[in-house]
Amino acid sequence: MSEVTPRLNALLAPSPGRRFSLALPSIWLWRLASVAVAFLIWEVLGRSPISLALPPASEVAVAFGEMLAKGEMWAAYANSLPPLLTGLAIIIVGGVVIGVSVALARTAEWFLLPVLIIFQTAPVSAIIPLVTYAYGIGDASKIVAIMILGLPLVALNSYKGIQATPPSLIAMSESFLASRFDTIRYVILPSASGMIFAGLRLGVSGAFIGIVLAELLITPTGIGDLITYNRAIARYDKMFAAIVSIIALSAVVLALLQAVETRLFRANARALP
Amino acid sequence: MTLAREAPAAPPAPMPDEKPILVADEVGLVYGGNVTALAGVNLTVPQGRLTSLLGPSGCGKTTLLKIIAGLIEPTTGDVTVRGEPVRGPGPDRALVFQDFALLPWATVLDNVGYGLRVRGVPRQERDQVARHYIEEVGLAGFEARYPHELSGGMRQRAGLARALAVRSDILLMDEPFSAVDEQMRRKLQEDLLELLRVEQKTVIFVTHSIEEAVYLSDQVIILTQRPGRVSTIVRPDIDRSGNVDEIRRTPRYMELVDEIWAGLRQYVE
Numbered sequence: 347m348s349e350v351t352p353r354l355n356a357l358l359a360p361s362p363g364r365r366f367s368l369a370l371p372s373i374w375l376w377r378l379a380s381v382a383v384a385f386l387i388w389e390v391l392g393r394s395p396i397s398l399a400l401p402p403a404s405e406v407a408v409a410f411g412e413m414l415a416k417g418e419m420w421a422a423y424a425n426s427l428p429p430l431l432t433g434l435a436i437i438i439v440g441g442v443v444i445g446v447s448v449a450l451a452r453t454a455e456w457f458l459l460p461v462l463i464i465f466q467t468a469p470v471s472a473i474i475p476l477v478t479y480a481y482g483i484g485d486a487s488k489i490v491a492i493m494i495l496g497l498p499l500v501a502l503n504s505y506k507g508i509q510a511t512p513p514s515l516i517a518m519s520e521s522f523l524a525s526r527f528d529t530i531r532y533v534i535l536p537s538a539s540g541m542i543f544a545g546l547r548l549g550v551s552g553a554f555i556g557i558v559l560a561e562l563l564i565t566p567t568g569i570g571d572l573i574t575y576n577r578a579i580a581r582y583d584k585m586f587a588a589i590v591s592i593i594a595l596s597a598v599v600l601a602l603l604q605a606v607e608t609r610l611f612r613a614n615a616r617a618l619p
Numbered sequence: 620m621t622l623a624r625e626a627p628a629a630p631p632a633p634m635p636d637e638k639p640i641l642v643a644d645e646v647g648l649v650y651g652g653n654v655t656a657l658a659g660v661n662l663t664v665p666q667g668r669l670t671s672l673l674g675p676s677g678c679g680k681t682t683l684l685k686i687i688a689g690l691i692e693p694t695t696g697d698v699t700v701r702g703e704p705v706r707g708p709g710p711d712r713a714l715v716f717q718d719f720a721l722l723p724w725a726t727v728l729d730n731v732g733y734g735l736r737v738r739g740v741p742r743q744e745r746d747q748v749a750r751h752y753i754e755e756v757g758l759a760g761f762e763a764r765y766p767h768e769l770s771g772g773m774r775q776r777a778g779l780a781r782a783l784a785v786r787s788d789i790l791l792m793d794e795p796f797s798a799v800d801e802q803m804r805r806k807l808q809e810d811l812l813e814l815l816r817v818e819q820k821t822v823i824f825v826t827h828s829i830e831e832a833v834y835l836s837d838q839v840i841i842l843t844q845r846p847g848r849v850s851t852i853v854r855p856d857i858d859r860s861g862n863v864d865e866i867r868r869t870p871r872y873m874e875l876v877d878e879i880w881a882g883l884r885q886y887v888e
Contacts, residue, residue, distance in 0.1 A: 518720035521688055521708045522785065524737035532737070536724050611724070 401583040406590060409583035418572065418584075419591060426568030429485040430557045433492030434599070437549050440493075441500025442542060448501070449508035450530065459505070466498040470556075475563050483565045491560035495552035503545020507538030536611060543607045547600055554596040637665035640821050641789060645696035646686060647846075648679070656682050658846035659696070666788075668837035669815065669822040673829065675883065679847030680825045681717075681793055687823060688714050688791050700789070713782035715792040719774045721766040727753060727777050728762040734785035752780040755817070757810060772803035779811075783818065790822045796831070808834055809863040829883070833857075833875045834866055841879065851882055 385403045392402025401409075413419040448458045474491050481487040511534045519529040535542075561570020569592055576585040641664040648657040656679045664670045672680040685691040687698050689707040698705040700712070713734065721730045729736075732749035740748070753762055756776040766774055775795055782790055796804040808831060815822065826832050832839045839853040857871050866872055 512720075514716055514718050514720045515722065517685075517690055518714070518716060519733075519737070521690060521712075521714040522734035522737055522781075523708055523710065528737045532733070533722065536722070 398580075399582050401586060405583045406586040409581075410587035410590065413584060413587055419588075422569045422572045422588070423591075426488075426557055426561065426570070429488035429560075430492065430553065432485070433489045433496070433556065434550065434553050436489065437493055437496035437500050437553055438546060441497050441545070441549055442504050444497070445501035445504025445542070445545070446508055446535075446538075449505045450534075462498045462502050462505075465494060466502060468494075470495055471559055471563065474556075474559055477560075478564045487564050488557055488560040491564075492553045492556035495556035495559075496549040499552050500545045500549035503548065504538065504542045507541025507545070508534055510541065511537040539607070539611045543603065546603055550599055550603060551596065554592060554599075558592060637668065639663045640666035641687065641698065641700050641823070643683075643687070643696070643698045646683065646693045646698060647695035648682060648686065648691070649694045655846035657686075657693070658848050660842075660847065660849055662840050662849055662852075664789075664821060664823060665838065666821050667819055669824055669835055670838040670840060671824045671826055671832035671836040672840050672842060673826055673832040673879070674842035674847065675844050676827055678842040678844045680827075680842050683842070683847065684791055684793050684823060684825050688712055710785070711787055712789045712791055713785050713787035715775070715778050715782045715790065715795045717794040717797060719766070719771075719778045719798070721774055721777055721781075723766050726763050726765060727758060727769070730766065730777055731780045731784050733781060738785070748784050749780070752783045753777070755783065755814065756780045770803070771799040772807055775799060775807065776810075779814075788821055790820050792822060792824045794825050794827065797827070804831070811835065812859065812863045812866075829876050829879050830867075833872055833879065839879065841883065851879075853879060 388403040390402075392400050392405070410419075444458065444462075473494065477487045477490045477494075481490055515533050515537065516529060519533045524532065557568075558570050558573070561568050562574060566574060569588055572588040573585055576582070576588065643660055643662045646657055646660040647655070649655050660683060662670075672683060674680045682691065686693050687705065689705045689709060689712070700709070722733065725733070728746060728749050731753055732740075732745040735745040735748060750762065753759060756779050758773060758776050758780065761769065761773065761777075766777070769777065775798070778795070782792075796807050799807065812835065824832075824835060833855050836855055839855065840849055841851040841853065842848065843850040853875065855871070855875055857866055857869060857875075859866060
């Protein structure tokens with residue numbers, strides 16, 4: 347108590363320059379609080395007699411620990427992770443490269459843009475089972491499902507980001523004798539980075555939806571199978587534990603992406619008004 | 620009277636003490652096959668002087684400046700710098716933009732050093748040159764700031780420092796002070812004159828303000844509207860050796876502003 351009080355006082359004391367000194371300690375504190383509130387609501391709903399299919403958060407947490415200890419979770423991820431990571435790598439690298447090159451090389455625009463837009467608006471869950479006919483029920487199908495969901499988002503956003511570069515900045519760069527390559531790396535890419543990373547965030551979320559859809563609809567293995575199986579045998583606590591695990595993993599990947607963005611374009615983040 | 624209304628397209632005889640550094644010969648530009656933006660523009664820019672391109676909006680003065688900068692290729696005619704035809708942007712010309720065109724994610728120091736960076740000048744030397752010009756335009760102390768932290772006037776000072784840093788002989792300024800308020804515009808005009816006493820530059824200055832053109836220029840080239848062509852060339856001949864804020868009070872200044880307005884109003888009505 348005696349150790350905490352002075353620190354608390356320091357936090358609560360009005361500091362010059364900042365109006366909300368309470369926001370200072372860490373943004374993580376607020377994020378944790380948000381998660382805690384969500385779990386609290388879940389716990390309350392789970393304990394109220396709404397449905398047997400909604401177990402309280404605490405039971406799901408216990409099931410989660412149990413699945414880790416017994417190795418069920420690890421076995422499932424050993425199955426799901428290789429195609430997931432491969433798919434992620436393809437949509438991140440491929441999506442950015444496709445989007446950027448379509449925007450920079452105007453000749454490819456008329457050809458690729460309609461394809462990307464069709465894929466973005468297609469009813470994907472209806473198409474995914476058809477992937478089996480072409481790629482069987484192995485990892486290839488899972489990767490294709492991830493690509494269908496993630497690639498157009500990444501490519502289209504990269505494309506739009508490049509297109510949105512203010513023309514006067516490009517004219518400025520050219521007038522100061524920058525090579526095309528220098529204009530791209532010093533002006534166009536930094537200018538587009540915000541949109542590119544927004545697309546990557548959407549694409550990563552799409553990839554996680556893609557892997558689960560693929561494992562639910564075509565290849566009953568890995569984490570998708572863990573969800574289906576536990577739902578079938580009415581172990582809803584385990585089913586939710588599997589769902590929570592995939593949400594947590596996607597949150598980790600999104601946080602990594604954020605860290606990369608801050609590191610690569612730190613000045614952009616600082617320069618935000 | 621210096622107004623040469625009788626022979627509109629002909630450049631006036633050069634003054635004995637000046638040689639032309641830049642010449643536009645029958646420059647014309649047609650957009651999309653049928654819109655004529657510029658038709659047969661002839662002009663001569665004397666070395667070490669400030670020449671304004673003045674005209675109502677839509678007369679193609681910014682387009683003409685971009686052709687001189689090498690950013691747009693004219694449909695007919697050509698621009699020569701010291702006898703060499705312009706084939707694109709070159710090290711002899713540096714641009715100052717109407718909307719500043721500063722990189723929002725880069726500091727003032729990095730923005731000012733941009734032209735040197737893409738020319739392969741190493742960081743240390745680049746920063747040294749950039750600091751020199753940042754100080755010269757009156758932005759010392761703001762090197763580490765970002766454009767959004769600066770006022771419009773300060774942003775244009777950074778834009779000017781960036782153009783000076785590449786040490787081109789010719790500065791091309793595209794309505795550089797039109798995006799700042801009146802008080803700041805006057806201050807920037809005065810500071811530009813002070814600066815040009817130190818830096819020996821040839822300046823081509825696009826503006827739609829008669830007062831600005833007369834105040835700053837050794838030569839005012841008045842363009843007419845649609846298609847743009849040279850209507851009149853005026854030599855203000857104002858004594859600028861004294862204090863810069865006295866120029867606006869000279870009878871010659873006021874007389875010229877009225878005279879140019881009398882000539883331009885027919886295009887506005």
